[in-house]
Amino acid sequence: MRVLRSLIAAAALTAAPALAFADSINGEVHKQPTNYIAIGMFLAFILLTLGITKWASKRSASTKDYYTAGGSITGFQNGLAIAGDFMSAASFLGISALVFTSGFDGLIYSIGFLVGWPIILFLMAERLRNLGKYTFSDVASYRLSQTPIRFLSALSSLTVVAFYLIAQMVGAGKLIQLLFGLDYLVAVVLVGVLMVLYVLFGGMLATTWVQIIKAVLLLSGATFMAIMVMVSVDFDFGKLFADAVAVHPKGVAIMSPGGLVSDPISAISLGLALMFGTAGLPHILMRFFTVSDAKEARKSVFYATGFIGYFYILTFIIGFGAILLVGTNPAFKDAAGELLGGSNMAAVHLAKAVGGDVFLGFISAVAFATILAVVAGLALAGASSVALDLYSHVIRQGKATEKQQMTVSKVSVVLLGIVAIWLGVVFEKQNIAFMVGLAFSVAASTNFPILFLSMYWSKLTTRGAFIGGALGLITALTLTVLSPTVWVDVFHHATAIFPYKYPALFAMIVSFVGTWFFSITDNSAKAKAEREKFFAQFVRSQTGLGASGAVDH
Amino acid sequence: MSTDDVYRRIYDNPKFQALVKRRGRFAWTLSIVMLAAYYGFVCLIAFDPKLLGQPVSSATVMSWGIPGGLGLIFLCFILTGIYVQRANGEFDRITREILAEADQ
Numbered sequence: 339m340r341v342l343r344s345l346i347a348a349a350a351l352t353a354a355p356a357l358a359f360a361d362s363i364n365g366e367v368h369k370q371p372t373n374y375i376a377i378g379m380f381l382a383f384i385l386l387t388l389g390i391t392k393w394a395s396k397r398s399a400s401t402k403d404y405y406t407a408g409g410s411i412t413g414f415q416n417g418l419a420i421a422g423d424f425m426s427a428a429s430f431l432g433i434s435a436l437v438f439t440s441g442f443d444g445l446i447y448s449i450g451f452l453v454g455w456p457i458i459l460f461l462m463a464e465r466l467r468n469l470g471k472y473t474f475s476d477v478a479s480y481r482l483s484q485t486p487i488r489f490l491s492a493l494s495s496l497t498v499v500a501f502y503l504i505a506q507m508v509g510a511g512k513l514i515q516l517l518f519g520l521d522y523l524v525a526v527v528l529v530g531v532l533m534v535l536y537v538l539f540g541g542m543l544a545t546t547w548v549q550i551i552k553a554v555l556l557l558s559g560a561t562f563m564a565i566m567v568m569v570s571v572d573f574d575f576g577k578l579f580a581d582a583v584a585v586h587p588k589g590v591a592i593m594s595p596g597g598l599v600s601d602p603i604s605a606i607s608l609g610l611a612l613m614f615g616t617a618g619l620p621h622i623l624m625r626f627f628t629v630s631d632a633k634e635a636r637k638s639v640f641y642a643t644g645f646i647g648y649f650y651i652l653t654f655i656i657g658f659g660a661i662l663l664v665g666t667n668p669a670f671k672d673a674a675g676e677l678l679g680g681s682n683m684a685a686v687h688l689a690k691a692v693g694g695d696v697f698l699g700f701i702s703a704v705a706f707a708t709i710l711a712v713v714a715g716l717a718l719a720g721a722s723s724v725a726l727d728l729y730s731h732v733i734r735q736g737k738a739t740e741k742q743q744m745t746v747s748k749v750s751v752v753l754l755g756i757v758a759i760w761l762g763v764v765f766e767k768q769n770i771a772f773m774v775g776l777a778f779s780v781a782a783s784t785n786f787p788i789l790f791l792s793m794y795w796s797k798l799t800t801r802g803a804f805i806g807g808a809l810g811l812i813t814a815l816t817l818t819v820l821s822p823t824v825w826v827d828v829f830h831h832a833t834a835i836f837p838y839k840y841p842a843l844f845a846m847i848v849s850f851v852g853t854w855f856f857s858i859t860d861n862s863a864k865a866k867a868e869r870e871k872f873f874a875q876f877v878r879s880q881t882g883l884g885a886s887g888a889v890d891h
Numbered sequence: 892m893s894t895d896d897v898y899r900r901i902y903d904n905p906k907f908q909a910l911v912k913r914r915g916r917f918a919w920t921l922s923i924v925m926l927a928a929y930y931g932f933v934c935l936i937a938f939d940p941k942l943l944g945q946p947v948s949s950a951t952v953m954s955w956g957i958p959g960g961l962g963l964i965f966l967c968f969i970l971t972g973i974y975v976q977r978a979n980g981e982f983d984r985i986t987r988e989i990l991a992e993a994d995q
Contacts, residue, residue: 445960593954594944602937
């Protein structure tokens with residue numbers, strides 16, 4: 339009875355940070371013994387990807403090649419790469435851990451991460467591809483003043499990239515301590531250096547292939563685990579759930595929604611952040627310019643949705659499998675009955691349970707590869723914001739040569755790598771549960787409104803987009819700081835000033851209303867000219883006439 | 892002839908206006924289906940969490956939430972498939988015709 343009680347207490351404790359945002363790795367981890375099989379497999383992955391980087395470096399000379407892989411990626415390849423960019427190690431381990439500790443709640447979470455994709459396809463993908471060249475700021479500033487709009491979108495993109503990067507770097511450090519038995523600092527430096535190598539020399543082409551290989555490895559590994567789980571229950575979902583309920587400390591409660599969604603406002607706000615945040619993530623939006631035209635862009639989203647949805651179904655089965663095969667096995671627990679290494683290790687222990695040490699090594703290597711693919715995408719997006727938006731348009735007013743621009747880009751990649759390592763070290767012991775949530779909230783309340791209104795609303799003006807977007811950014815940041823996730827959990831105040839965990843609902847309203855108000859009240863001659871340019875933009879967005887790629891080929 | 896003239900000629904083509912209207916209606920319909928399904932699900936969880944916890948039948952512990960949740964994942968995939976099928980077929984064909992009529 340005491341064992342059971344402490345088990346429940348441990349499960350509740352470890353579940354708490356995971357519930358805050360399952361897409362980051364939280365809490366204390368304990369360094370594991372050095373795992374040579376995992377290190378060997380990971381070295382093989384590094385060699386392969388560095389080989390690809392070398393190959394890609396010969397094909398990444400021009401700006402277009404560097405940022406968009408020359409528009410040569412097919413819809414299917416890009417779908418895999420998007421999935422590779424989006425499925426982080428933390429969501430693999432975090433969501434399966436959430437299923438392991440709370441059952442159904444894990445499914446609620448993963449659905450949130452998926453539902454943004456159909457919306458991106460229906461409302462944005464083809465217009466984005468038809469209007470943009472390298473980044474989404476090309477689209478947002480298409481008929482508006484370049485300097486203010488690019489400045490704002492670079493600022494919010496870099497904010498998103500920084501918070502996302504912190505979550506990934508800290509997650510990487512902890513994960514590698516756990517899986518490989520390497521030192522935290524060694525792990526963070528290794529991730530930073532590899533990220534810089536891929537992006538610096540191989541640009542978008544190498545990044546794309548790192549993401550494709552990672553997606554294939556992650557999907558195959560997860561498929562194998564899910565099949566082995568289903569084998570253990572004779573491919574009977576009824577038996578899987580019945581057995582899990584029978585052995586889980588929470589019993590039949592794992593079949594219903596639990597503590598993840600406490601009040602309707604938080605639920606809707608989280609839903610908005612996940613759905614529209616996905617449609618405003620700079621590293622994801624950038625992937626739409628790697629394909630040749632709108633047709634391939636649409637196909638990319640179709641394949642990406644399929645792969646990501648399939649992946650979340652697998653993590654759900656893996657989580658339930660862990661309840662059966664890991665939760666009941668004392669070999670995976672410490673003296674207090676807690677999972678060795680914390681609840682985030684559920685999927686990793688399951689790998690050992692179903693495939694022995696060799697498969698454990700494989701899954702560990704895949705988890706590491708997964709982090710690399712995500713940070714490479716982030717670094718490229720960050721560098722493009724600095725070089726193309728800030729340097730080329732804001733500082734040089736569009737007068738920079740291609741060569742100068744590339745130099746700035748490469749310098750920013752190196753600087754980003756150093757900053758990423760530094761952030762990873764600084765935030766090692768911090769509570770980073772809110773970081774990914776904040777990244778999604780900023781993306782949903784700054785990038786998304788500007789981008790969406792620039793494509794859909796003819797009356798949008800520079801003044802409206804700039805003030806509205808800035809208000810959204812400020813609101814998202816301020817409310818996050820005042821919310822329970824930072825004010826209470828990080829600063830240890832007794833109660834939060836802003837009662838809800840997620841600011842997206844409020845920040846999006848502020849951003850849209852602000853943009854609307856400051857646009858319609860803008861009667862300047864410049865505003866009039868901007869509105870008149872809408873029709874040409876509209877025709878191009880609908881037909882692809884004049885789109886980059888169509889011209890160059 | 893400047894690009895703006897070409898754009899103007901396309902814009903004035905009734906076929907273009909019809910395409911934009913039809914594609915817009917199609918995209919928004921699918922978006923509304925997706926939004927309604929997802930926020931319906933979220934609101935059920937927020938306002939009546941017990942409902943989704945009900946077993947599908949007395950013979951199983953599986954709750955309605957599980958087919959509901961997995962159904963949403965399949966819905967995402969099916970809706971994107973439907974859109975891509977029509978956009979890459981019918982809509983792209985009409986777009987090519989419009990561009991051809993504008994001598995592009």
